[in-house]
Amino acid sequence: MRIFSYTNMMNVIATLSTLAEPTRLAALRILWDGGEHCVCELMERLESTQSRMSRHMGVLKSAGLVTDRRDAQWVRYRRNPNLPPATIAIVDAVIAALPGQKKKAA
Amino acid sequence: MRIFSYTNMMNVIATLSTLAEPTRLAALRILWDGGEHCVCELMERLESTQSRMSRHMGVLKSAGLVTDRRDAQWVRYRRNPNLPPATIAIVDAVIAALPGQKKKAA
DNA sequence: CCAGAATATTTGCTATTGCGCATATGCGTA
């Protein structure tokens, strides 16, 4: 396993493994709207634990998918505005594959 | 972690974790052309081991991404022709994100 | 039936991942 141009292939792999976790994917989906969301909000909406949520956000962050900003006692996370198009395409496709939140039909 | 409509979300997660492995992703990329490829070929091209390659192909298969067919002493794998569009979109995006094999420019 | 090629699978092992719990840290206010 040394032939492919790992240099970059591994970035893709990293992105994929980051996405391949329910809580993380759900969080990213929420952040994908571009807005800011604090850990506490995500925690509530995803019925997760403080430590778990924080940890997962850390993973998303170190994968470069999201950005954080300290605002008083909160930390606001949001979708990294500088993602490479290829990465955006992947996340878009993944989120599109998720079951929608079923708005009521007309 | 019980609120989201897991039923289907987990399928996406499964697909993602399947893709999140270098050897598997590289193999799928090869199979993505729609043609048939035996394990021995993949093994060679990816510089992998017999057991490793076989196992990874098994994972791709049980994830529903590929199909296999026995042909004499070989087993020919190929991209599952009946993938749901959403899955195809994901794999397309992922493969597009991989470093290309650099054809010589004009 | 036998030998050999191509695949699959079992086994034992190591590394990684996700979790909960407890604790630490940053920040605002009294």
Added chain:
DNA sequence: TACGCATATGCGCAATAGCAAATATTCTGG
């Protein structure tokens, strides 16, 4: 400074994934 809220992190644990080596299985040709 002390307290409380929001978030991060250290730690030990259980489950999972991936690997190599050995063995089993399937099929072909003789």
